[in-house]
Amino acid sequence: MDSPLADVEGFLAQTPPFDGLAPPQLRRAAAAFEAVYRRSGTEVLRIGEANDTLWLVRRGAVETRDGAGNLVGRYGEGESFGLQSLLGARPVRFRAVLIEDSLLWCMPRAAFDDLRAASRAFDDFYIRSLEQRLVGALEGSAAGKQTATLFLTPLSQLARRAPISVPRVTPVAEAARAMSAHGVSSLLVGEGGELEGILTDRDLRNRVLAQGRDPSTPVSEVMTSAPLTLDADSPVLSAIVAMAGRGIHHLPLVREGAVVGMVTTRDLLSLQTHHPLYLAAQIQKQDTREGVVDVCRRIPQLFELLLASGLRAEEVPKVMSTLADAVTRRLIHLAQARLGPAPAPWAWLAFGSQAREEQSLRTDQDNGIVYADDAPAGADAWYAALAREVSDGLDACGYVYCPGGIMATTPEWRQPLSGWLRHFARWATLPDPTAVLRVSIFFDLRGIDGDAGLVARIREAMADCAGGRGRAVFLSALARQAAQYDVPLGFFRQFVLQRQGEHRDTLEIKAAGLLPLTDLVRVRALQGGVTVASTRERIAALVARGAMDRAEGDRLDGAYRLLCGLRVRLHADLARRGEAPHNHLDVRRIGHAERSALRDAFLVIREAQDALKQDFP
Known part of the structure; x- marks a missing residue:
């Protein structure tokens, strides 16, 4: 018995x-x-x-x-x-x-x-605190228990020698001899510990030999000034994201302001040949759209590799977004090579999840083009042709066409700067939550390629939406939208699951958790004058400015990381089973600790929604 x-x-x-x-x-x-x-x-x-x-x-x-x-x-x-x-x-x-x-x-x-x-x-x-429980639920899972491997390795472990430096007045011929003597592909430029620039073997080829410069030319005239640096104790993942996202191959490492080492793409590739930087490098080498498409077929396998390698699940979307950026840039450059020079300065814009760096498997494209107001008559035809080639290429690579037509191929989202400024000025006066819902995606915005100054002007217009005369009406409409999502918790804190259809007895984790969270953080960001696009960066910026309590920021960040991590693991499981990715989570398939933390996350969202309702009655 x-x-x-x-x-x-x-x-x-x-x-x-x-x-x-x-x-x-x-x-x-x-x-x-x-x-x-x-x-x-x-x-x-x-x-x-x-x-x-x-x-x-x-x-x-x-x-x-x-x-x-x-x-x-x-x-x-x-x-x-x-x-x-x-x-x-x-x-x-x-x-x-x-x-x-x-x-x-x-x-x-x-x-x-x-x-x-x-x-x-x-x-x-x-x-353990609530924030620790939210994040710890994922870290306690089978994937989280694995030893941190290459992605979490400190960069300092890859820097095997001290960097070689030369003064800015050094002739390029002497600099080339120094690179050859030391067996390095780059030199730092500066004196007294100050980093003024970096000179690479590519600079010598493209800026000296290809242009027929005199060997006595000082390195200051051909170096890359103010190069990107990372802290020596940063994880390898940081270098992968930075180098792949900017197309650079040499990265100085600093500690307490002093340069202590250098890592190159070769250093990173020596760790493993199938990580994001490798794929990004392969994408950049392709000289046809078909070649880019072929490389992109390996992205689903990379998705699983990222989890298996010990990378935290909530970091995977950032890597996937970096690859999407690399694909977009390569398709842009291939199109430009065929179309010829642009008629005026311009920039390619990403919206939504790509802008927030929150992409997973099987995502659609949301993009636009902005170009200078002084573009000559008929210039839009060039940008329209560019938009068509890039959007078609993205679709072939797996980034399917936006069902709502939010793409640069749509004339409304391919505008001169003045046209985009009019868009944002009009959106700032929208009192209807339904209308605000249709345009909220444009407030997650990031420049992918082209003129950064044009992107900065649009960001200013975005900030003006929340700071102009219509501020209260506009933010109230956005807040109303963010607060209207139903958190799927019922009596006894039980999950409210779908009751019918193909995905019966599941939670739609994106619609029920990630969307309301990103929406309410977007409202707080606009309210606080924060214009970065990433949800986690928005939270960090709000806390740093004192616009959000640190405890609240930690809870929101923990809830985001948990929800994002669960979604990534769901997509990886579906990919392993050969099923199309979706966002319907069967809570019976996750552990008790994760179910408990998921309830915590939904309560964090509900409390943040309640606070929005109080601030924007």
């Missing part, structure tokens, strides 16, 4: 941190709990009282608030509360009230302390 505690043990065996206890410890834990049922509205803990009990929610939900009534936290099935007073043997600091009829399990302090002494993992679990 089954033990009367079998049900209790069964639940604890699926509930962190009890799921990590040895069987004898698990049985002792089950025997130590006492079950109590209380009605909604019951005050379980009062501020100032002593607490000698571990409270575990079996069913229902609990809310804790400080003395001023501010919400501190919410807890549901499988979660514990009142830990600060229990762990610190101090009076209760936060009032705990049931917000649903609840079944609670209570464990005396003595039994709780015995379990802490018996298991380090059990003890560590109860000192």
